[in-house]
Amino acid sequence: MNEVFAALAAQPDHRPWPRREVDEAMWDALAQQLAAGEITLLGLWGEPGMVHMALLDAENAVAVASLACVGGRFPSVARHHPPAIRLERTIHDLYGLEAIGAPDPRPWLDHGRWPSRKTSGGYAFLPSLGQGLHQIPVGPVHAGIIEPGHFRFTACGEAVVRLEERLGYAHKGVESLMAGAALDRAGFFAARLSGDSTVACSLSFSRAVEAALHFEPPPRGNWVRALMAELERLANHFGDIGGVCNDAAFALMLAHCSVLRERVLRACDVCFGHRMMMDVIIPGGLKADLNPEAPAVLRDLVATLRAAFPPLIELYENTASLQDRTAGAGVLSPALARQFGCGGFVGRASGRAFDARRDLAYPPYDRLKFDVPTLAEGDVNARVWLRIREVEQSLGLIDQILAAMPPGRFFTEPPSGGGEGLALVEGFRGDILAWVRLAPDGKIDRCHMRDPSWFQWPLIEAAIEGNIVADFPLLNKSFNCSYSGHDL
Amino acid sequence: MRKILLQTLLKDPLTEARPADDDPEFVELSRKLKQGVDRRFGRSLAIRQVDAGSCNGCELEIHALNNPFYDLERFGFKFVASPRHADLLLVTGPVTFNMREALQRTYDATPGPKWVVSVGACALDGGLYAGSYACAGGVSGVLPVDLHIPGCPPAPISLIKGMVALIEKS
Numbered sequence: 001m002n003e004v005f006a007a008l009a010a011q012p013d014h015r016p017w018p019r020r021e022v023d024e025a026m027w028d029a030l031a032q033q034l035a036a037g038e039i040t041l042l043g044l045w046g047e048p049g050m051v052h053m054a055l056l057d058a059e060n061a062v063a064v065a066s067l068a069c070v071g072g073r074f075p076s077v078a079r080h081h082p083p084a085i086r087l088e089r090t091i092h093d094l095y096g097l098e099a100i101g102a103p104d105p106r107p108w109l110d111h112g113r114w115p116s117r118k119t120s121g122g123y124a125f126l127p128s129l130g131q132g133l134h135q136i137p138v139g140p141v142h143a144g145i146i147e148p149g150h151f152r153f154t155a156c157g158e159a160v161v162r163l164e165e166r167l168g169y170a171h172k173g174v175e176s177l178m179a180g181a182a183l184d185r186a187g188f189f190a191a192r193l194s195g196d197s198t199v200a201c202s203l204s205f206s207r208a209v210e211a212a213l214h215f216e217p218p219p220r221g222n223w224v225r226a227l228m229a230e231l232e233r234l235a236n237h238f239g240d241i242g243g244v245c246n247d248a249a250f251a252l253m254l255a256h257c258s259v260l261r262e263r264v265l266r267a268c269d270v271c272f273g274h275r276m277m278m279d280v281i282i283p284g285g286l287k288a289d290l291n292p293e294a295p296a297v298l299r300d301l302v303a304t305l306r307a308a309f310p311p312l313i314e315l316y317e318n319t320a321s322l323q324d325r326t327a328g329a330g331v332l333s334p335a336l337a338r339q340f341g342c343g344g345f346v347g348r349a350s351g352r353a354f355d356a357r358r359d360l361a362y363p364p365y366d367r368l369k370f371d372v373p374t375l376a377e378g379d380v381n382a383r384v385w386l387r388i389r390e391v392e393q394s395l396g397l398i399d400q401i402l403a404a405m406p407p408g409r410f411f412t413e414p415p416s417g418g419g420e421g422l423a424l425v426e427g428f429r430g431d432i433l434a435w436v437r438l439a440p441d442g443k444i445d446r447c448h449m450r451d452p453s454w455f456q457w458p459l460i461e462a463a464i465e466g467n468i469v470a471d472f473p474l475l476n477k478s479f480n481c482s483y484s485g486h487d488l
Numbered sequence: 489m490r491k492i493l494l495q496t497l498l499k500d501p502l503t504e505a506r507p508a509d510d511d512p513e514f515v516e517l518s519r520k521l522k523q524g525v526d527r528r529f530g531r532s533l534a535i536r537q538v539d540a541g542s543c544n545g546c547e548l549e550i551h552a553l554n555n556p557f558y559d560l561e562r563f564g565f566k567f568v569a570s571p572r573h574a575d576l577l578l579v580t581g582p583v584t585f586n587m588r589e590a591l592q593r594t595y596d597a598t599p600g601p602k603w604v605v606s607v608g609a610c611a612l613d614g615g616l617y618a619g620s621y622a623c624a625g626g627v628s629g630v631l632p633v634d635l636h637i638p639g640c641p642p643a644p645i646s647l648i649k650g651m652v653a654l655i656e657k658s
Contacts, residue, residue, distance in 0.1 A: 113585040116621045143569035145537045169586045170541040173622035195545025258555035
């Protein structure tokens with residue numbers, strides 16, 4: 001990290017990593033360091049009168065830089081570092097703060113339809129000029145059972161010349177609803193940031209609150225949380241592997257993988273009382289302990305999955321018509337994955353070996369053995385293989401957790417008081433950042449949650465270039481970004 | 489692949505065996521549903537799902553209806569890609585203002601007679617998001633809703649129950 005920045009006094013009540021207030025010159029210097037690739041952007045968010053950015057350096061040290069916005073303005077990070085573009089547009093939409101020198105001044109989440117703050121609503125897509133180009137508008141209502149978003153393709157024949165995403169259709173105003181909410185109510189919003197990652201989102205939120213209040217849940221709480229996180233990862237990876245193959249018209253794989261996914265969800269229902277394990281993780285630990293039958297149910301589940309999955313891997317590997325679609329399609333270059341600090345299987349399939357469970361280890365992962373599989377090819381095929389490898393790792397982790405899970409209490413009442421906390425948790429899609437500031441009465445003053453999709457969505461625009469329009473669903477599913485998590 | 493296909497042929501289908509084994513309720517619902525669809529909708533009902541700003545939890549469970557355990561298509565229900573092919577709109581989410589027009593236009597593009605089913609706590613009245621500056625709050629504020637299926641998210645079995653209720657009502 002920047003030495004001058006590191007020498008600045010840290011805010012006294014921000015944990016576990018330091019938050020330092022900087023001036024405009026230092027803010028700009030950090031932006032240039034981001035652009036030079038010396039540090040990675042973990043998040044950039046606003047609140048009335050202030051902007052914050054979370055940074056990660058090469059030694060996996062984390063810090064937050066905060067800048068008071070004099071006159072409602074701050075120097076643009078995006079003018080040096082493109083991954084910040086959409087984040088700055090969002091800060092302007094939600095808090096009215098203007099990024100000076102920003103390369104793209106268009107609104108992002110604000111479509112000009114919020115009755116309380118009517119803006120013009122006009123939106124100009126980026127132009128593509130050339131002979132024989134045509135545009136294909138897709139969404140926000142799509143053909144499948146998926147979330148809303150708009151994709152504007154410019155194609156030359158079948159080849160995509162430019163894809164421009166327009167998101168924000170699922171914007172629900174989560175940050176404003178969380179501000180002033182009591183912890184339990186705020187937790188409901190965190191659990192629904194992105195429903196498929198409800199466990200990881202609740203975990204990230206809870207860990208941020210626990211950091212702010214400077215306490216840890218009891219050990220059993222941590223172990224059960226990790227068990228849930230791995231089950232969620234399994235369910236989603238099975239769904240995704242089947243989904244990607246289905247988008248290559250190989251429905252057999254979807255049928256088999258959706259059976260495995262359903263088995264995981266049914267086991268979760270027995271163990272935690274909810275198929276997706278929503279609202280089980282709360283600050284202080286868990287709302288309820290595991291069902292006493294859980295260890296047996298989960299051992300059965302793991303055995304079933306271990307028996308059923310290898311033939312499916314073989315099926316994937318040996319079906320030439322399927323490989324023909326996935327291998328070499330939608331390549332994301334390692335350079336872009338690194339520049340965007342792209343997490344999860346998308347980043348790791350393009351050589352960025354970052355996993356918050358290992359690199360910013362939180363309990364109980366510091367006591368568990370697992371690999372972080374990484375590939376360099378960056379194509380759809382690599383993203384499928386990454387998930388396959390991660391399924392194997394998660395099965396191993398569940399074994400270890402079941403064997404070593406300590407007995408005892410599963411919940412500690414959070415102490416009263418205020419403070420600031422930051423947490424990064426590895427969801428199935430990548431690292432989820434949560435930042436909270438608690439008021440002295442224990443209510444949420446501010447909470448910002450950054451879904452991993454923020455640093456993955458823009459890369460689809462790059463990865464689709466030169467591919468054919470018909471491969472877009474395949475590519476999109478291989479990324480499987482969250483709309484809701486991104487749209488807030 | 490041949491081995492997997494062969495095994496699939498030799499094994500009992502999950503769809504029949506599983507619910508009969510451990511879920512008599514499902515079997516009874518399945519029977520009612522099939523009869524209802526046959527009687528009211530000429531044995532086939534086309535569903536268009538619209539996400540009006542959900543957290544995607546409802547979508548995952550709606551997806552599950554297509555897995556071999558629930559296999560909704562055997563009752564004549566089919567998810568279609570365009571509202572122009574649909575008899576029923578299945579709407580999730582608190583209806584964000586950014587999605588309201590798209591939802592209205594999807595409804596307008598659906599030929600009559602048509603039904604609207606709202607799914608999940610948000611779709612009833614905005615749920616948690618009621619009162620947000622960004623949400624219209626509930627599908628019934630925008631479209632005439634024939635039936636609401638509660639849950640957060642509703643489990644697949646609840647979704648099937650909801651379909652049965654719709655058929656008995658209409």
